[in-house]
Amino acid sequence: MATSAHELTRLDLRGTKCPLNWARAKVRLEKMAREDVLELVLDDPRGAREIPRAAEAEGYAVVGWHKDGVDWVIKIEK
Numbered sequence: 428m429a430t431s432a433h434e435l436t437r438l439d440l441r442g443t444k445c446p447l448n449w450a451r452a453k454v455r456l457e458k459m460a461r462e463d464v465l466e467l468v469l470d471d472p473r474g475a476r477e478i479p480r481a482a483e484a485e486g487y488a489v490v491g492w493h494k495d496g497v498d499w500v501i502k503i504e505k
Contacts (some may be wrong), residue, residue: 434463440499442505449481452503456487459505467501471501475499 438455440448449471454467468473479489482503491502 435466437466438465440467440469442470445477446472447476449478452478456503456505461505463505465503468498470498
């Protein structure tokens with residue numbers, strides 16, 4: 428039986444403001460394999476709103492988004 432071997436990569440972007448946080452996330456996504464997931468942790472409210480929109484506009488799938496205390500966690504599948 429074949430199993431999924433997709434990787435989860437975590438990128439801590441706390442302290443990084445929009446649009447630089449999306450630029451860093453995009454560079455990491457471009458280096459990842461198809462169907463791998465990038466988990467972003469950020470504390471910038473603007474980035475939490477804009478990154479999912481930007482990711483979907485670039486053809487990526489946002490597979491998770493939630494607030495965790497003062498931080499936001501966004502999961503994007505390549």
